[in-house]
Amino acid sequence: MSWTGSIRLKAELKNARTIVSDTYYDGAFKLSRPVFFDELxxxxxxxxxxxxxxxGDKYHQLFCLEEGATITLTTQSATKIYKTMDEPAVQKTELVLKKESFLTYVQDPVIAYESARYIQDTTIHMESGAGLLMTDIFTPGWSESRGAFTYDWIRSKMNVxxxxxxxxxxxxxxxxxxxxDSVLLLEGYSHxxxxxxxxxxxxxxxxxxxxxxxxPLGxxxxxxxxxxxxxxxxxxxxANQTQQIEKAFSVCEDLFRRRILRKDPIFYRKY
Structure with missing residues (x-):
């Protein structure tokens, strides 16, 4: 299959530090240089x-963590899905997590604009003892008609x-x-x-x-x-705003880092 963008990354533990031992990206995907909010x-x-x-865009991501590796991945900005005339935009993500590894994968929102169709397919293979913190946010984008929920549809599938x-x-x-807006769907919320x-x-x-x-956020x-x-x-x-969801996620991540990892919270400084 020809990908609009593809990226793969392999991380491993070496001398008590996590390093990226293999990486490749092509097309519309790029990878930043590492930032060390956490020393190791x-x-x-x-x-x-x-x-x-x-x-018709098709994207593929493959992230592999070897035994004991710990790494954080985050998007640089929101994923914007524009009008799809025939085929939907598709993103496939594969995570492979070996024992005692931990991946933090914090994603900015997917914003679906008018007439957008989007498929997100995520498959996660973990060994016993591996850990994961992963976020997803889906929001409607601006439309010329200024109507609510003008995208065609969003489908997100995840298997662990x-x-x-x-x-x-x-x-x-x-x-x-x-x-x-009905019961058992978004019930008056948009995000x-x-x-x-x-x-x-x-x-x-x-x-x-x-x-x-x-x-208190209720x-x-x-x-x-x-x-x-x-x-x-x-x-x-x-919620009705991205920031409200991000606040709830931040509370969870900060508690996890403080209570279980015994580490300080991280501010990703993207904006």
């Missing part, structure tokens, strides 16, 4: 050099496997023709956020403390938790 673990910014995704066994399957389909956290130390006490810290957003079959959680947020 690099942060990389994923860069799209085009103005946005259009119909641990030691070859399916751990989680998540399928989100946002279709404005389904009356997005949707999802945070997946998998770590062997995320227990009931952690979730209880997180719930208490998120309670007047502007709707927040829900789902516990996983293993140690971890799925956090869902409905």
């Amino acid at each position: 673990s690099p942060t990389y910014f994923l860069i799209h050099v085009g103005g946005g995704y259009v119909g 496997f641990q030691d070859g066994k399916r751990l989680l399957m998540d399928h989100l389909f946002l279709n404005p023709s389904d009356e997005m 949707f956020g999802s945070l997946l956290l998998i770590n062997k130390e995320v227990d009931v006490e952690f979730i209880t403390e997180l719930d208490e810290m998120l309670s 007047s502007n957003v709707r927040i829900g938790f789902s516990r996983l079959p293993i140690r971890g959680l799925m956090l869902r947020v409905l």
